[in-house]
Amino acid sequence: MNPALAALAAVTIGGAVLAVAARDVRSAVVGLLVVLVGAPLIADPWPTPLSILVRIAAALLATRFLVIALRGDLAGTGTRIGWPTEVLIGAAAGLVGYGSHGLGAVGLGAAEAQAAGFGLAALAIAPLITGRDVLRIGIGAILLLVAASLVRSGLDGPLTDAEQLIGAMLTIGLGGAVAVISIAARSAGGLEPIDLKALERGRRTPDAHRASGSRRAPEAGRTREPGRTGRRP
Amino acid sequence: MTVVPFLVIAAVAGTLSLLVRDRRGWSTLIALAGLVLMTAAAAAIGSAATITIGGTVLAGSEWLRLYALLGSLVGFLLVAIDVSAVHEPDVPGVVVLGLGAAVLALAIPDPGVAVVAATAGGLAGILVAAPIEAAARAAFVGIRELRALAVAGSLAIVATAWLARPLDDLAGAPAAFGLAYLAFGIAVAVRFGAIPFHLWAARVADAAPGVALPLLMAWGPAAFAAVALTWIDQSVAPLVLPLGTERGLIAAIGAVSVVLGIVAAWIQDDLEHIVGYTIAADAGFAVLSLAVLSPEAWEPGRTWLLIFVVGRSAFAAWAVAIHGGFGTRRLPQLGGWVRRAPLLGLALVVIASAAIGWPGLTIWETRVSIATLALPDPLAALVAIAPLASMAIYGRILWIGLQAPSPVVLEGRGDRPGWPTSVPRRPMVGLGAVERGFERAAHAATGALDVIWVLPTAARQNRMPLASAAVLALAALALAVSGGGLGVPEAARAVPAITQPGPAEGSEPGQLGPGDGARPSDEPFPSDEPFPSDEPFPSDEPFPSEG
Numbered sequence: 144m145n146p147a148l149a150a151l152a153a154v155t156i157g158g159a160v161l162a163v164a165a166r167d168v169r170s171a172v173v174g175l176l177v178v179l180v181g182a183p184l185i186a187d188p189w190p191t192p193l194s195i196l197v198r199i200a201a202a203l204l205a206t207r208f209l210v211i212a213l214r215g216d217l218a219g220t221g222t223r224i225g226w227p228t229e230v231l232i233g234a235a236a237g238l239v240g241y242g243s244h245g246l247g248a249v250g251l252g253a254a255e256a257q258a259a260g261f262g263l264a265a266l267a268i269a270p271l272i273t274g275r276d277v278l279r280i281g282i283g284a285i286l287l288l289v290a291a292s293l294v295r296s297g298l299d300g301p302l303t304d305a306e307q308l309i310g311a312m313l314t315i316g317l318g319g320a321v322a323v324i325s326i327a328a329r330s331a332g333g334l335e336p337i338d339l340k341a342l343e344r345g346r347r348t349p350d351a352h353r354a355s356g357s358r359r360a361p362e363a364g365r366t367r368e369p370g371r372t373g374r375r376p
Numbered sequence: 377m378t379v380v381p382f383l384v385i386a387a388v389a390g391t392l393s394l395l396v397r398d399r400r401g402w403s404t405l406i407a408l409a410g411l412v413l414m415t416a417a418a419a420a421i422g423s424a425a426t427i428t429i430g431g432t433v434l435a436g437s438e439w440l441r442l443y444a445l446l447g448s449l450v451g452f453l454l455v456a457i458d459v460s461a462v463h464e465p466d467v468p469g470v471v472v473l474g475l476g477a478a479v480l481a482l483a484i485p486d487p488g489v490a491v492v493a494a495t496a497g498g499l500a501g502i503l504v505a506a507p508i509e510a511a512a513r514a515a516f517v518g519i520r521e522l523r524a525l526a527v528a529g530s531l532a533i534v535a536t537a538w539l540a541r542p543l544d545d546l547a548g549a550p551a552a553f554g555l556a557y558l559a560f561g562i563a564v565a566v567r568f569g570a571i572p573f574h575l576w577a578a579r580v581a582d583a584a585p586g587v588a589l590p591l592l593m594a595w596g597p598a599a600f601a602a603v604a605l606t607w608i609d610q611s612v613a614p615l616v617l618p619l620g621t622e623r624g625l626i627a628a629i630g631a632v633s634v635v636l637g638i639v640a641a642w643i644q645d646d647l648e649h650i651v652g653y654t655i656a657a658d659a660g661f662a663v664l665s666l667a668v669l670s671p672e673a674w675e676p677g678r679t680w681l682l683i684f685v686v687g688r689s690a691f692a693a694w695a696v697a698i699h700g701g702f703g704t705r706r707l708p709q710l711g712g713w714v715r716r717a718p719l720l721g722l723a724l725v726v727i728a729s730a731a732i733g734w735p736g737l738t739i740w741e742t743r744v745s746i747a748t749l750a751l752p753d754p755l756a757a758l759v760a761i762a763p764l765a766s767m768a769i770y771g772r773i774l775w776i777g778l779q780a781p782s783p784v785v786l787e788g789r790g791d792r793p794g795w796p797t798s799v800p801r802r803p804m805v806g807l808g809a810v811e812r813g814f815e816r817a818a819h820a821a822t823g824a825l826d827v828i829w830v831l832p833t834a835a836r837q838n839r840m841p842l843a844s845a846a847v848l849a850l851a852a853l854a855l856a857v858s859g860g861g862l863g864v865p866e867a868a869r870a871v872p873a874i875t876q877p878g879p880a881e882g883s884e885p886g887q888l889g890p891g892d893g894a895r896p897s898d899e900p901f902p903s904d905e906p907f908p909s910d911e912p913f914p915s916d917e918p919f920p921s922e923g
Contacts, residue, residue, distance in 0.1 A: 246538060248543040248546040249541075271523060280519050284523055287527065299537050299541055304430030305429050305432030306431075306489050312493075313496040313499075316500065317499060320499045320503075320518070324502065324514075327518060328519075
């Protein structure tokens with residue numbers, strides 16, 4: 144094990160934990176910046192200085208897009224299972240990734256890259272599947288693609304300069320896409336996306352059950368009588 | 377010439393167009409100029425021209441040249457129709473950037489890098505799928521599209537990485553290859569929005585501008601599918617592994633998408649939904665071509681991709697022109713549209729002919745080939761003739777158009793050309809012959825100037841006829857491609873000059889691997905020499921080159 148690469152992998156997974164667990168959007172963006180800067184560096188041999196500069200610039204640009212989109216007092220939903228659980232998930236998946244380096248054959252890249260990739264992928268699953276706000280789902284999407292790139296680096300070896308450039312394009316595109324979606328969501332009132340069809344479905348009165356007094360939907364235009372209260376306060 | 381000039385023009389024009397997005401006219405003009413230059417650059421791409429940049433090879437091919445050329449032409453016409461009809465913001469720049477990213481993905485011989493480029497290009501579409509003006513709906517649609525792109529991209533990246541190295545003992549484990557193959561197949565289905573992965577695509581079809589639909593749902597995913605075809609041809613097919621279950625799953629997705637896509641399109645009332653579901657239906661054949669693990673799938677698979685993208689672009693352009701002309705996309709409100717827009721009626725007939733085809737036409741034979749290779753016999757016949765049911769879709773639209781004009785259609789523009797009111801004729805006041813001669817010359821000169829000054833007004837007044845003419849041109853292009861024109865089958869048949877080594881490189885002598893069984897990369901696929909058997913490639917026998 145290369146201690147420097149292991150430390151980088153740990154920091155990257157830590158950044159991912161911060162990104163998925165924090166309710167404060169600034170902290171989440173900082174976590175994402177750590178992931179985007181750290182992930183390309185988990186390689187043996189290291190990328191060329193020019194590649195590192197390009198990747199850092201791309202990471203800064205992507206997070207800058209997000210900062211522009213998320214100005215003001217905003218709070219995401221954060222994790223529902225708590226950050227210690229996220230840390231455990233990331234660490235456990237990282238160990239699995241390290242132990243299974245090569246996935247059945249000899250891996251040409253660093254085992255630490257595959258470990259970080261597995262950790263990020265595990266942390267991305269919950270936001271992608273159960274995320275309620277666009278920032279959280281967007282962070283999940285970014286982490287998943289970074290995780291795939293890390294696994295590729297672990298299996299196939301270090302990327303060429305052109306591949307680093309294409310990876311930088313992907314990073315910028317991801318940051319821009321999440322920023323555009325976040326701005327659209329904020330224009331509608333918050334970070335939670337609105338499924339208009341789902342809302343319409345929610346408003347539909349039940350027609351498969353007998354209408355009873357307690358379940359009957361209020362009729363359109365009907366006002367509550369004075370002194371009459373619902374079942375719930 | 378290499379593909380680099382095309383990529384540079386696309387990057388510069390697309391970025392500039394988006395940077396000046398606040399000035400919509402300039403943004404569109406820059407994109408149109410870029411598309412003209414891209415057309416010229418695409419025509420000059422050499423089929424064997426390669427260049428190495430930063431350790432990665434960018435290689436041209438005949439199919440890539442045709443994809444770039446058709447993409448630039450279709451992109452130009454789509455943007456022109458959009459300007460004439462509805463003029464949506466950001467679309468021109470996104471079309472240019474998306475096309476550039478797709479061509480970059482196709483130019484990279486290493487599928488592992490190509491899928492990253494194809495995924496990055498797909499992200500450009502979110503700009504138009506999540507327009508800020510329609511905030512509430514946009515955020516929901518945009519985040520769904522991003523999630524689909526991320527899942528598809530990740531599956532493809534890991535699948536290609538897994539098999540892109542010497543695999544030692546793993547080469548004997550079919551499950552590993554099956555998983556990777558299945559992952560990439562599903563990734564392609566997700567990118568196309570094939571049924572049952574169509575939910576995100578249906579919402580994109582609802583929210584995104586109609587003119588951007590071909591890029592989001594056809595051109596970008598088609599590049600992704602072309603990369604998948606190349607990867608399967610290099611890394612999975614030559615191993616001749618028993619992957620019946622995986623093939624069956626991918627074939628089932630393709631067949632279900634073809635049949636249910638047509639049914640879904642038939643019952644829709646919104647034109648963009650109809651366009652979206654016909655794209656999903658046609659994408660089913662692209663997915664089916666991935667289920668064939670034999671060299672026979674190479675030509676029909678890549679032929680179908682070109683036919684599919686051009687044909688669906690023409691249909692999307694037709695829907696945009698109707699929307700621009702009559703201000704609605706809902707079929708029940710479009711009664712009598714053919715009477716007000718006969719050119720568009722003619723275009724729809726051409727588009728339907730190009731989409732359905734007839735026995736002997738390239739599109740028909742391609743569909744039959746793919747279905748026969750991917751599916752068992754009775755099912756193959758059913759899927760191959762399923763597109764005939766599309767006649768009901770186009771027939772329904774035409775039938776509504778032949779009814780009495782609805783109030784919405786009567787208030788619409790119609791595609792009969794008009795001319796602005798001319799300046800009154802100037803009276804002759806000269807007395808002598810010489811004087812009258814000078815006067816006539818002066819009148820002729822000022823009359824010519826009047827015509828020139830009135831041209832912008834005439835263009836604005838004839839937006840609908842101009843859009844209709846562009847749609848008709850696009851429909852004709854679609855029919856030409858469906859008929860095998862422009863050298864589509866030949867381009868699809870050719871094998872790229874540079875191919876990436878497969879996983880068996882470095883494996884033990886005598887061990888079966890992709891490098892052993894792959895076709896020679898320096899010669900085209902021998903189309904005049906039939907495959908030894910008329911049956912689909914037998915999974916338990918080695919490739920012909922191995923004896």
